[in-house]
Amino acid sequence: MGAELLTIGTELLLGQIIDTNASWMSQRLAEAGLDVFFKSTVGDNWGRIDAAIRLALTRADVLIMTGGLGPTEDDLTREVLAAVLDRPLRLDPDILAAIEARFMRRRIPMPENNRKQAMVPEGAEVLHNPRGTAPGLLCRADGRVLVCMPGVPSEMKPMLLEQVIPRIRDAFGIRGRIVSRVLKTCGISESMLDEKIGDYFRTMRNPSIGVLAHAGEIHIRMTCKGDDPTEIAAQLDALDAKLCERLGPLIFGRDEEKLEAAVGRLLRERRATLAVAESCTGGLVASRLTDISGSSEYFERGIVAYSAEAKQRLLGVPAETIADHGLVSVETARAMAVGVRRLAGTALGLATTGVAGPTGGTPEKPVGLVCVGLAWDGGDAAREFRLLGEREQVKYRGAQMALEMLRRHLLGIPMQEA
Amino acid sequence: MGAELLTIGTELLLGQIIDTNASWMSQRLAEAGLDVFFKSTVGDNWGRIDAAIRLALTRADVLIMTGGLGPTEDDLTREVLAAVLDRPLRLDPDILAAIEARFMRRRIPMPENNRKQAMVPEGAEVLHNPRGTAPGLLCRADGRVLVCMPGVPSEMKPMLLEQVIPRIRDAFGIRGRIVSRVLKTCGISESMLDEKIGDYFRTMRNPSIGVLAHAGEIHIRMTCKGDDPTEIAAQLDALDAKLCERLGPLIFGRDEEKLEAAVGRLLRERRATLAVAESCTGGLVASRLTDISGSSEYFERGIVAYSAEAKQRLLGVPAETIADHGLVSVETARAMAVGVRRLAGTALGLATTGVAGPTGGTPEKPVGLVCVGLAWDGGDAAREFRLLGEREQVKYRGAQMALEMLRRHLLGIPMQEA
Numbered sequence: 001m002g003a004e005l006l007t008i009g010t011e012l013l014l015g016q017i018i019d020t021n022a023s024w025m026s027q028r029l030a031e032a033g034l035d036v037f038f039k040s041t042v043g044d045n046w047g048r049i050d051a052a053i054r055l056a057l058t059r060a061d062v063l064i065m066t067g068g069l070g071p072t073e074d075d076l077t078r079e080v081l082a083a084v085l086d087r088p089l090r091l092d093p094d095i096l097a098a099i100e101a102r103f104m105r106r107r108i109p110m111p112e113n114n115r116k117q118a119m120v121p122e123g124a125e126v127l128h129n130p131r132g133t134a135p136g137l138l139c140r141a142d143g144r145v146l147v148c149m150p151g152v153p154s155e156m157k158p159m160l161l162e163q164v165i166p167r168i169r170d171a172f173g174i175r176g177r178i179v180s181r182v183l184k185t186c187g188i189s190e191s192m193l194d195e196k197i198g199d200y201f202r203t204m205r206n207p208s209i210g211v212l213a214h215a216g217e218i219h220i221r222m223t224c225k226g227d228d229p230t231e232i233a234a235q236l237d238a239l240d241a242k243l244c245e246r247l248g249p250l251i252f253g254r255d256e257e258k259l260e261a262a263v264g265r266l267l268r269e270r271r272a273t274l275a276v277a278e279s280c281t282g283g284l285v286a287s288r289l290t291d292i293s294g295s296s297e298y299f300e301r302g303i304v305a306y307s308a309e310a311k312q313r314l315l316g317v318p319a320e321t322i323a324d325h326g327l328v329s330v331e332t333a334r335a336m337a338v339g340v341r342r343l344a345g346t347a348l349g350l351a352t353t354g355v356a357g358p359t360g361g362t363p364e365k366p367v368g369l370v371c372v373g374l375a376w377d378g379g380d381a382a383r384e385f386r387l388l389g390e391r392e393q394v395k396y397r398g399a400q401m402a403l404e405m406l407r408r409h410l411l412g413i414p415m416q417e418a
Numbered sequence: 419m420g421a422e423l424l425t426i427g428t429e430l431l432l433g434q435i436i437d438t439n440a441s442w443m444s445q446r447l448a449e450a451g452l453d454v455f456f457k458s459t460v461g462d463n464w465g466r467i468d469a470a471i472r473l474a475l476t477r478a479d480v481l482i483m484t485g486g487l488g489p490t491e492d493d494l495t496r497e498v499l500a501a502v503l504d505r506p507l508r509l510d511p512d513i514l515a516a517i518e519a520r521f522m523r524r525r526i527p528m529p530e531n532n533r534k535q536a537m538v539p540e541g542a543e544v545l546h547n548p549r550g551t552a553p554g555l556l557c558r559a560d561g562r563v564l565v566c567m568p569g570v571p572s573e574m575k576p577m578l579l580e581q582v583i584p585r586i587r588d589a590f591g592i593r594g595r596i597v598s599r600v601l602k603t604c605g606i607s608e609s610m611l612d613e614k615i616g617d618y619f620r621t622m623r624n625p626s627i628g629v630l631a632h633a634g635e636i637h638i639r640m641t642c643k644g645d646d647p648t649e650i651a652a653q654l655d656a657l658d659a660k661l662c663e664r665l666g667p668l669i670f671g672r673d674e675e676k677l678e679a680a681v682g683r684l685l686r687e688r689r690a691t692l693a694v695a696e697s698c699t700g701g702l703v704a705s706r707l708t709d710i711s712g713s714s715e716y717f718e719r720g721i722v723a724y725s726a727e728a729k730q731r732l733l734g735v736p737a738e739t740i741a742d743h744g745l746v747s748v749e750t751a752r753a754m755a756v757g758v759r760r761l762a763g764t765a766l767g768l769a770t771t772g773v774a775g776p777t778g779g780t781p782e783k784p785v786g787l788v789c790v791g792l793a794w795d796g797g798d799a800a801r802e803f804r805l806l807g808e809r810e811q812v813k814y815r816g817a818q819m820a821l822e823m824l825r826r827h828l829l830g831i832p833m834q835e836a
Contacts, residue, residue, distance in 0.1 A: 391711055
């Protein structure tokens, strides 16, 4: 069973739009037990769309096309498909009525050229599109399935999941599927992870385990193949539990959960409030924390203390601390955390100071040195990290370390893993 | 003259990596006067790579392949290419020496399987790769040019620009090229832009003009075709000057310049210092300003005043202002700007307060309402904006409005265009 993807549009070919649909579709099709062997892109050109469809019919059981279903003259997919399959196009009155109703709701008269979106090749199944004007089409020919969908991601994605994949699985009697789950860690090295779970990911076959470093985090991807969704979920749950046994609270979240959301969840659970003082991260820690809806429950304030003056006057960092240890030092980070906690009257204070670069580095304090300080009722701590990358990456990774240090403090686990 | 792109790699086919190379290459090739008619992706599979190369030879003059040049058994591009062209692979001692030297610099012995990266099909030109171990290859066969490059973007990009494009232009005697330049505006509507420059973009053919709305900005893309780079630059300069005549300082930057960099440039020129007080943007304005290297020259501090307490105590917003007008109001924004300027002792104070959502909206103060305040020596101002989108988009667009309001103040132009 092989599938082929064909994305249609001159703007894709010219690179004016990056094609994110094809990757997303490949993943969903693989999960649904369909292997994709070819992906192609052609422009809005009759001859080349025709050639691409004919070629796919020689080598794939399923051809999934996106794009070229719009109302303009450039949009040719529907017409070329009908011609290749030698089927006449007929006006579908229900589709036309749905398109007209859509324009009526917006109080705009339907332009005449939108009529072509209601044309359907004889024998095609119509794929309903509640999010746009162009419906999708599914044709069966010589044991093959050909699908056309709109290129707009918000219209294509539900159509693929809800209408296309079930029909294809049904048509070819596919029972298997592949489900993935990602466990996320931060502040742990790949070699440390290998020591803790390497025996699993060298021996596990189904579910299998893959490890991927990604923007200051290491992700563990578990992938399970099977026929029965309940059985797959049970196998993933069992492996998840085994990995949790080994890694415990080093796992901060699953799948789409971000580190700032994991930290926010813990702060809310503990009814703890937080104030942040930032130098090298320049407001990024505060901005990430406040990306989370409901963060005003625990995030009280942030201070971006870029000048020495702001560090001393506003945060009360002693002049001697700066003189003795420098603006970038664990001592200053600690004093900033203590200072912002006192100023804001919060349960916790978190602080960063470092050299984001590209200038300002010295042999002892190179670009990428970031110090994080933390203060709580009855104590404080600070650590330094040596981070790689350009200015924006150092800021991002510094923010990661600050958030992870806070998360570990809330869970009572040490940071020495980093 | 038609070119075809073939990206090779199972991880691309499965969608685990989004292929950004193909879009970038398409753009650069179009600029260099080469039209791309097909883009395809295949996995690391001998038969399918073979078929894709043979197909391309029937329909393209230039085939550009990326990926599959690594040292592992999966990496097949070099071997399949040699087989399709029926040319033996020979070990190139210079390449081998370069790879060995690269490992020696890292003090690692060269693994035996890296030897295959030194194999070259007979008659191929070697494309030097100073940034990685795998060199690229360029073969000429029957009037066609076939190119293989590594898939790592940082290795591929300079190789395409410096070695591949000049050879292809030379091989096919291409003289034309296409050059684009983007002028960026913020806080102006598309209809306002149309009133000011619509007569140009409806009539201009070469250079042509396109308008694209993008993340709280509107970009004007000028595109010029021609043979002579000097003549092209002169035509773009002339059109640029005409658009500047109409739009003046509404244009904040060109090409890759960001709004925060344009604001930073003005602050530095005027030797003005800035402090920022943020509520709904939650540190994003500070973080964007401090993304710019050298921002410590003008950015003194930021306050993320998420709580009412922080707004009153730290920034000195009068309790009556909050009681009479609410936390989200132009009056509070103005008082925050005045307060942060006074606290920091800077030339300028900038403030935001708003409803980022998804909760917290009311009929009078809906999600997306953002108020921006500005304070300077001898005056202050505030404005409200109604912005669309999810929480992160409202934050981003709110930050855009704040930065643009500051930029216009520095240039003495009013904000009513928004």
